[in-house]
Amino acid sequence: xxxxxxxxxxxxxxxxxxxxxxxxxxxxxxxxxxxxxxxxxxxxxxxxxxxxxxxxxxxxxxxxxxxxxxxxxxxxxxxxxxxxxxxxxxxxxxxxxxxxxxxxxxxxxxxxxxxxxxxxxxxxxxxxxxxxxxxxxxxxxxxxxxxxxxxxxxxxxxxxxxxxxxxxxxxxxxxxxxxxxxxxxxxxxxxxxxxxxxxxxxxxxxxxxxxxxxxxxxxxxxxxxxxxxxxxxxxxxxxxxxxxxxxxxxxxxxxxxxxxxxxxxxxxxxxxxxxxxxxxxxxxxxxxxxxxxxxxxxxxxxxxxxxxxxxxxxxxxxxxxxxxxxxxxxxxxxxxxxxxxxxxxxxxxxxxxxxxxxxxxxxxxxxxxxxxxxxxxxxxxxxxxxxxxxxxxxxxxxxxxxxxxxxxxxxxxxxxxxxxxxxxxxxxxxxxxxxxxxxxxxxxx
Amino acid sequence: xxxxxxxxxxxxxxxxxxxxxxxxxxxxxxxxxxxxxxxxxxxxxxxxxxxxxxxxxxxxxxxxxxxxxxxxxxxxxxxxxxxxxxxxxxxxxxxxxxxxxxxxxxxxxxxxxxxxxxxxxxxxxxxxxxxxxxxxxxxxxxxxxxxxxxxxxxxxxxxxxxxxxxxxxxxxxxxxxxxxxxxxxxxxxxxxxxxxxxxxxxxxxxxxxxxxxxxxxxxxxxxxxxxxxxxxxxxxxxxxxxxxxxxxxxxxxxxxxxxxxxxxxxxxxxxxxxxxxxxxxxxxxxxxxxxxxxxxxxxxxxxxxxxxxxxxxxxxxxxxxxxxxxxxxxxxxxxxxxxxxxxxxxxxxxxxxxxxxxxxxxxxxxxxxxxxxxxxxxxxxxxxxxxxxxxxxxxxxxxxxxxxxxxxxxxxxxxxxxxxxxxxxxxxxxxxxxxxxxxxxxxxxxxxxxxxxxxxxxxxxxxxxxxxxxxxxxxxxxxxxxxxxxxxxxxxxxxxxxxxxxxxxxxxxxxxxxxxxxxxxxxxxxxxxxxxxxxxxxxxxxxxxxxxxxx
Numbered sequence: 002x003x004x005x006x007x008x009x010x011x012x013x014x015x016x017x018x019x020x021x022x023x024x025x026x027x028x029x030x031x032x033x034x035x036x037x038x039x040x041x042x043x044x045x046x047x048x049x050x051x052x053x054x055x056x057x058x059x060x061x062x063x064x065x066x067x068x069x070x071x072x073x074x075x076x077x078x079x080x081x082x083x084x085x086x087x088x089x090x091x092x093x094x095x096x097x098x099x100x101x102x103x104x105x106x107x108x109x110x111x112x113x114x115x116x117x118x119x120x121x122x123x124x125x126x127x128x129x130x131x132x133x134x135x136x137x138x139x140x141x142x143x144x145x146x147x148x149x150x151x152x153x154x155x156x157x158x159x160x161x162x163x164x165x166x167x168x169x170x171x172x173x174x175x176x177x178x179x180x181x182x183x184x185x186x187x188x189x190x191x192x193x194x195x196x197x198x199x200x201x202x203x204x205x206x207x208x209x210x211x212x213x214x215x216x217x218x219x220x221x222x223x224x225x226x227x228x229x230x231x232x233x234x235x236x237x238x239x240x241x242x243x244x245x246x247x248x249x250x251x252x253x254x255x256x257x258x259x260x261x262x263x264x265x266x267x268x269x270x271x272x273x274x275x276x277x278x279x280x281x282x283x284x285x286x287x288x289x290x291x292x293x294x295x296x297x298x299x300x301x302x303x304x305x306x307x308x309x310x311x312x313x314x315x316x317x318x319x320x321x322x323x324x325x326x327x328x329x330x331x332x333x334x335x336x337x338x339x340x341x342x343x344x345x346x347x348x349x350x351x352x353x354x355x356x357x358x359x360x361x362x363x364x365x366x367x368x369x370x371x372x373x374x375x376x377x378x379x380x381x382x383x384x385x386x387x388x389x390x391x392x393x394x395x396x397x398x399x400x401x402x403x404x405x406x407x408x409x410x411x412x413x414x415x416x417x418x419x420x421x422x423x424x425x426x427x428x429x430x431x432x433x434x435x436x437x438x439x440x441x442x443x444x445x446x
Numbered sequence: 447x448x449x450x451x452x453x454x455x456x457x458x459x460x461x462x463x464x465x466x467x468x469x470x471x472x473x474x475x476x477x478x479x480x481x482x483x484x485x486x487x488x489x490x491x492x493x494x495x496x497x498x499x500x501x502x503x504x505x506x507x508x509x510x511x512x513x514x515x516x517x518x519x520x521x522x523x524x525x526x527x528x529x530x531x532x533x534x535x536x537x538x539x540x541x542x543x544x545x546x547x548x549x550x551x552x553x554x555x556x557x558x559x560x561x562x563x564x565x566x567x568x569x570x571x572x573x574x575x576x577x578x579x580x581x582x583x584x585x586x587x588x589x590x591x592x593x594x595x596x597x598x599x600x601x602x603x604x605x606x607x608x609x610x611x612x613x614x615x616x617x618x619x620x621x622x623x624x625x626x627x628x629x630x631x632x633x634x635x636x637x638x639x640x641x642x643x644x645x646x647x648x649x650x651x652x653x654x655x656x657x658x659x660x661x662x663x664x665x666x667x668x669x670x671x672x673x674x675x676x677x678x679x680x681x682x683x684x685x686x687x688x689x690x691x692x693x694x695x696x697x698x699x700x701x702x703x704x705x706x707x708x709x710x711x712x713x714x715x716x717x718x719x720x721x722x723x724x725x726x727x728x729x730x731x732x733x734x735x736x737x738x739x740x741x742x743x744x745x746x747x748x749x750x751x752x753x754x755x756x757x758x759x760x761x762x763x764x765x766x767x768x769x770x771x772x773x774x775x776x777x778x779x780x781x782x783x784x785x786x787x788x789x790x791x792x793x794x795x796x797x798x799x800x801x802x803x804x805x806x807x808x809x810x811x812x813x814x815x816x817x818x819x820x821x822x823x824x825x826x827x828x829x830x831x832x833x834x835x836x837x838x839x840x841x842x843x844x845x846x847x848x849x850x851x852x853x854x855x856x857x858x859x860x861x862x863x864x865x866x867x868x869x870x871x872x873x874x875x876x877x878x879x880x881x882x883x884x885x886x887x888x889x890x891x892x893x894x895x896x897x898x899x900x901x902x903x904x905x906x907x908x909x910x911x912x913x914x915x916x917x918x919x920x921x922x923x924x925x926x927x928x929x930x931x932x933x934x935x936x937x938x939x940x941x942x943x944x945x946x947x948x949x950x951x952x953x954x955x956x957x958x959x960x961x962x963x964x965x966x967x968x969x970x971x972x973x974x975x976x977x978x979x980x981x982x983x984x985x986x987x988x989x990x991x992x993x994x995x996x997x
Contacts, residue, residue: 306556307549314535314546321533324497325547326518437536445497
């Protein structure tokens with residue numbers, strides 16, 4: 002290889018050179034292939050080895066029992082009984098195989114297919130479940146209950162992450178989801194108690210969330226204050242305000258102010274008795290059904306309608322939207338407000354569905370988990386929904402496992418949702434790209 | 447549609463960007479607004495497009511006054527604009543971008559993109575655009591993106607199309623195509639307002655030229671006017687468009703780059719196996735369309751890039767892996783491409799900006815204390831030497847005009863003994879008067895015996911300054927050719943053709959013409975004292991040394 006001054010260095014024999022070197026077809030940079038990193042294969046390998054040692058070799062020699070049908074089901078399925086030791090070995094060997102396959106692809110510089118980490122995660126969770134249940138004092142849990150519980154716990158997270166999606170897709174970072182959930186929960190409790198009507202409470206929760214969001218919108222859009230700071234301040238403010246009102250007003254007269262009554266669980270006949278799926282889809286409160294509707298409506302709205310196209314353009318390239326006559330800041334303002342209303346409804350779940358009273362900090366950081374779910378779901382409502390389910394599952398597993406008594410200290414199990422969050426947000430599932438203008442105020446001129 | 451601007455004035459605070467401007471755009475004409483950067487052309491067009499509200503004055507469409515409260519109003523009236531920086535959402539498809547703001551919908555607000563696709567196809571066919579409606583914008587080359595912008599305007603039935611510096615981002619070939627498109631649009635009855643400061647293009651395509659200087663119309667000209675005439679109108683005094691520079695007198699080679707590769711965070715090889723060297727007393731100009739690795743190349747030399755492979759030798763010492771400070775101390779002077787971002791700190795004073803790279807050295811610093819008197823004294827010397835127009839060295843650098851800011855950066859970098867001088871886009875956004883001055887200083891540095899590397903996307907500048915021209919395309923070095931290589935050959939090289947192919951491609955077209963087309967001092971000019979073993983690839987396309995590279 003000559004490295005002389007004037008020889009045109011490598012790559013002279015490039016793509017066949019016709020007269021027009023730049024047609025649309027060959028515009029991709031010649032050497033653009035992103036390098037396949039070792040991140041995924043190595044992580045998978047480490048996890049697979051951990052699984053092999055703990056779930057396999059050190060696994061319990063017991064039979065784990067998973068109930069599928071519950072008593073009232075429409076037809077009964079037998080419980081699954083799994084020999085824990087054997088299952089641990091088999092599953093972890095498959096995981097090792099998957100990790101090996103990822104390594105092999107890496108050496109060939111091929112990107113592992115999308116299903117690979119997903120399948121791996123599923124196997125890992127299954128192996129973990131069998132290990133935990135197999136090692137418990139009573140090695141039997143209801144799978145149906147576990148899943149149904151996960152969905153229930155995921156409800157506020159789903160609403161929160163939808164709020165995040167609505168805001169960030171339009172270009173405003175909403176750190177205040179926590180505050181919106183809390184505000185919704187408080188308002189739902191107090192309004193439902195005073196009117197004796199939980200449905201009014203639900204409505205009031207949406208209004209309260211929207212009001213909290215409007216503060217965020219006014220400061221971050223109109224006065225161009227740093228959005229993260231406004232969000233954090235709002236969280237602290239709402240937490241303090243509801244805490245204060247709780248101990249001064251609510252505690253003083255519980256009957257009057259803090260006995261909202263629950264929203265009824267609406268069972269759809271027949272369908273609700275389908276094993277596993279029935280309780281998830283057809284045995285929910287109004288808030289639960291609203292969640293499914295909201296996910297679908299937001300997805301269709303964002304990606305299939307004129308409104309969504311405009312919202313996304315405002316979040317990606319506000320100048321472009323402006324030059325096409327779209328009112329950037331108005332679009333952002335109403336989107337943030339709508340996001341707040343959605344989160345507010347999610348907040349009502351705490352006081353109208355889960356428990357029938359308000360306590361301090363009842364949202365318990367789920368607003369932040371919702372943010373993580375939004376990122377893990379790649380700013381897509383459906384992705385965020387499934388990410389929220391994952392967090393709900395971790396949350397529920399933690400409480401169930403504590404009940405049946407496992408070798409793992411419950412404090413460790415309680416860390417599970419947060420560990421999942423950290424790994425998820427660290428980009429283990431691949432690089433995600435936020436809307437380009439998210440967090441950047443738009444000032445004309 | 448006849449468009450009239452009457453007495454348009456636009457003030458930003460105390461700054462008068464437009465001062466009673468009158469322009470009449472006749473139907474079916476290409477009307478050029480010629481003026482330097484910062485003359486107020488873009489402001490005027492933003493007023494016309496409804497992005498700014500005029501402080502005074504009127505816009506008349508077909509004789510009737512109109513007011514635009516936003517771009518939506520302007521578009522509804524039939525005015526379309528292609529901005530200098532494209533207004534396209536990179537993660538949307540062509541169809542989505544075209545639809546945005548003027549969506550056709552089905553019942554319930556659902557998008558009807560098929561309708562948009564059909565419209566795009568129609569316009570594409572009419573003008574031969576060849577644009578795929580479902581391609582993602584970020585995957586498209588700039589030339590095609592620009593066509594999408596034009597389609598956007600046409601879909602909205604634009605009768606007047608404003609093109610704001612449309613050729614700034616294009617290769618010479620793309621530029622020629624754009625000029626053709628403009629002529630076609632004109633023949634279909636669309637009027638065009640063409641904003642540019644490039645005289646060649648303006649002369650090639652305009653029907654009428656309005657010259658704007660410092661926010662005022664200084665006159666109209668006919669496209670047949672000579673370039674010097676136009677230039678002096680634009681600048682306000684006689685300008686010498688050609689640089690008087692003595693032939694280079696290269697001495698020993700002291701700067702060598704070998705197999706340099708820079709890998710971007712995305713994993714792309716943004717600089718891909720580049721080798722070249724520069725001798726003392728010569729200027730190597732790096733040409734190429736923006737975004738083909740120029741920025742990363744200079745940053746790699748300076749030590750600002752992380753993943754750099756290969757070798758960069760200055761006076762036999764390796765620069766790869768050194769910190770920026772060490773590289774600067776090795777005698778590298780660097781003028782970054784964007785002065786306001788990397789070149790100076792706007793809120794710091796001129797004097798402080800002049801010692802940014804030597805703030806910790808004598809005589810400006812003693813131990814932990816600085817001596818402001820010395821700093822100011824230094825500033826006064828530099829201000830005089832480089833003719834920076836400012837009342838005082840203690841003013842904030844951000845208050846200077848673009849040209850003066852650039853002089854400031856150049857003054858700082860040239861104020862210490864250099865072993866290598868790199869200037870990236872040395873005259874971008876600088877008025878013609880300052881360009882002359884800056885070019886002279888660069889040549890003076892060369893004659894002083896410093897190896898000089900110029901990176902420029904302006905072909906005119908490259909041709910003006912270069913002793914040799916290196917062309918980059920997609921991170922690779924297409925070739926190094928001697929000064930005086932014809933524009934069209936360079937243009938093809940900028941699109942990725944090897945020098946021989948480029949010559950072959952243009953040779954046929956030039957066969958009829960005599961070689962006098964090319965500057966006089968050119969073809970045979972010997973590249974003296976390159977100790978390069980390979981023969982110089984000179985004009986003739988037969989120079990075999992170039993193409994048969996291994997790999």
